[in-house]
Amino acid sequence: MQTGTMTSMVSLQTGFSNEAGDPLLAPDRRKTLLSLNDVSQSYHRDSSNDVQVLDTVSLNIKEGEVVGLLGRSGSGKSMLLRIMAGLLIPTSGTVIWRDTPLKGPISGLAMVFQSPSLFPWLSVQDNVELVLEAESIPRQDRETRARETLDLIGLGGYENAWPHELSGGLAQRVGLARALAVHPDLLLMDEPFSSLDVLAAENLRTDLVELWCERKLPVKSILMVTHSIEEAVLMCDRILVFTANPGHVEHEVKVALEHPRLRDDPVFQETVDHIYTLMTRRVPVVSEADLPETMTASPLPQPVHAPIAPVTVGSMIGLVEALAAPPIDGRADLPLLAARAQLELDALFPLVEALQTLGLAELEDGDILLTEEASRFAESDFDERKTILRHALLNEIPLVKSICVALDERPSHATGVDRFREELCESMSPVYAQQTLQTIVSWARYAELFDFNEEADQFYLNKENGS
């Protein structure tokens, strides 16, 4: 995997530009449309606790560029987009639109939402006209403009259709047409392809890029939130890699590929690899002895538990087996592995993390390596696998150990879930705590460590299966 090539990609070869952005003009001389300066956002959880979602985010969007905001689910990207759209006011920091502080939604900004959010009681044409009416455009003009926009986006003939008659892809096109109809300077898109099936997403993505390249889109810039690395590399000139807890821009990657970009282009794949490495890079562990005294005196509180993604044992076993089998033999480049497992690259994230959490895999330069325990797991029979997973759970996940200790201590071999749920909630949100508990239960059931009674809301040892 080559990672050093990215610096050489920082160049002026922006793949496309539009009417607003002169391709001969250096990017730093283009007008800035939107600026975020030290934007932070937090919300009040309880009397003593504030949760910080965004931490001093600063970025600029200039005319003539397509910017991607790339990050994992739950990292705060969508919240940041809503701040940019004027829908949310940040806790601190400023949002500047064309040299003026942004205080609410304005006509130069339009947003495409993750789900189409079409008004079900309005036809396609009326959905588009509605936002033009809000702009006080006369009836005749808005009819014409709505029709033109629908034609542009490939929806000519669907004017009288109802939202419920449209497929997901077509509905999202209407959402896009609605945004384009107001001729915004900056088009904000919140994971616009994530709710579509693969083919519909590819189709819409390609059409959008073509329209942008042909300078047919009535917008000056696009900012797109996505969690798909390939999507970002396919579409964007500049990718801002966003990390969570709290959300902030960690890296900026410029993409200097010409359009149309092809997935099997080696440079394309190197770019994807590079971003993947950036996104999976772990924070180096620093020994306390290496820290200055002032820092060791008041260490920052670290969460005791980390959220666990809802990953099934079946998928983990499938991944371990695929990794252990020749020709991979325990080490694989992640995009290649994703292709082999017929998975979207982003779908591998939680799986890989789960294996890491259980000590069954490690990451190295964007490659995944099976540990010895995992190799033994791949070769074992059913019962042996259960034993290995049991040990992994007890050794690697402190909560599992606490549950087992509690179950052993009690004569009834049953214990309420509440205290463990509360313990998790100290380190994560209630939603993630619930998701983590559910995943742990499913793993523990496979390993025959303990069982869960939903009605009684209790963990218990199941005598029948010997746990």
Place this chain on the structure above:
Amino acid sequence: MSASASSGVTDRSTHPVSAWPGLSMSVAVLCVTGLILGFGSNIPFSPGSFPLYPAALSPSASITALPAAFVVTALRMTGWLMLSFLVAIVGSVVLFGRKQAGNVVLDLLDVLQAVPLPAFVLLTVPLCTGSGGWLGSHALTGEILTGAPLFAAFTFPILASTIRAHRRVPPPLILAARSFGLRAWPRFWRLYVPFGIPAGMKAISDAMPNAWLALAFAEFFAGMKGLPVIEGIGGYSAAAAKQASATDSALALLFMAVLVIAFDRLVVRNLQEWASRFDARASSKNGVTRRFFKDVPLMMKAVISAGIHCIRILGSLPLGPAVRARFIDEPKKDAGLPALLMAAILGVSGFVACAVSPYGLPDITTSLRMIMLGVAELIAILIPLFAYSVLFLPVAVRLKRHANKVLPLLRILTLFPAVLFFPVVVATTGTNTPLSPLLFAGLPFFVAQPLFAGIRTFPRGLLEVARAYRIRGWQRWRSVILPGMGKSWLESAHQGFIWAWNAAIAADITVWGQHVSQHGFIGRAIMAGSNHGGMAYAALGIVIMTLLALGMEFFFWRPLADYVHRRTTGRSQPAIVDE
């Protein structure tokens, strides 16, 4: 007209597309109206056995009697709920696998649910009291009198919901059950009952406002007339109203409020929570049942465990014919035609009985007069209903952030039998204001509840789109809020109408001291008829009210629901799930 009829407007999944009644529904109407008329014109009933109101004051209400009244009312509610549930289960067993017969019964149930609940008290009185009363001085007389409307409030909706739920069992599961050779009984018990339980429990929850109204009315009525009924809270309230005792009335209201809240939290919600385990779409999250049963004594746990074991054995009994292969076009044996014929014969017999009675069939003049009174009552209800729904819509939208806090309060207010408020309202506003009790108690809560529920579930994405594109002012109301709230608005109006229609008769026995309310139209005519021993006249009024309720359902609410559905979804046809 009880609560489950309300589901017909907004939940069209269980109704045919056509708003017009078909043959089966027509026969059901014939059957129910014939029976009521035949019964009313032939039941021996003398006014002497049925004191005119305001009756002589009953023994003074005493505070010491209130705890006992509390227990009596609680036991009545619990007992009749259990009986109704049992009857509904038996009914669904009888109709299991008989689709055509089930359709006839469903139509009959729809018509029966259109009969105003207080009518079941009026029709039961001659059976239970007086010289011609079948039960005479039997101890059960009072309980049957107070339980009749309660039984109607519960049984009809539970049975209808259960039958409809059985039709939603997924075909792959039926196929799987057949492929494992499950006979009819275990198939019913293990597959259909679990599907019916959540629907049945939801029906109970939906029926609770009407059930409390029915029970409070029956007790109040019995107390007002001095009928031989063990005094419940309603009876206590009647005594207090007759004595114009504000303190005792307030105490009765307080005890009833405690009972309603306690019953809702301890019984209804627990039943729903328990039922949710059978609903694949719901998940048990709040653990009410768990908390409630956590401290159940060991002996009780053993009894529950033994009960569950018995039920499992019962459900495994290999009853019914063995599963056999069928020809693809083999006609299924069904009792549809016999059920239809039986209903028609019953209806015709009722009309014949009415015709040969001393009163004969109602003459046109009397019928027209009664219809006019019914229409007047309709208008008198629809005007405030419309006013409230228009008033509360912007209030609900304005207070949408507080909907979660407001809704539990509204739930309790809708559960509370507003009939007990009526005397207080009459005392405050006077006796000559048309429909004043309905206006000030009950109706506003029934209108407001669905509106707050609707705004709470309004898609946030659509509101965000409106904000992002700066859709404001009248445009926001016209293009976003009103279409989005259409379904909730309709539900609120329909729910309010059903309640008010039920309460219309109840409002006409309202007294405060010697003051008698003078606000009703057809409700008052029915009460006057029964007061003077003219049960044929009262039965005619009940039939007219039933027909008007059905007419409103078929020719107003359902077409309106279809219009709102089209206008708010763009879909021309409601989705049909089980038909």
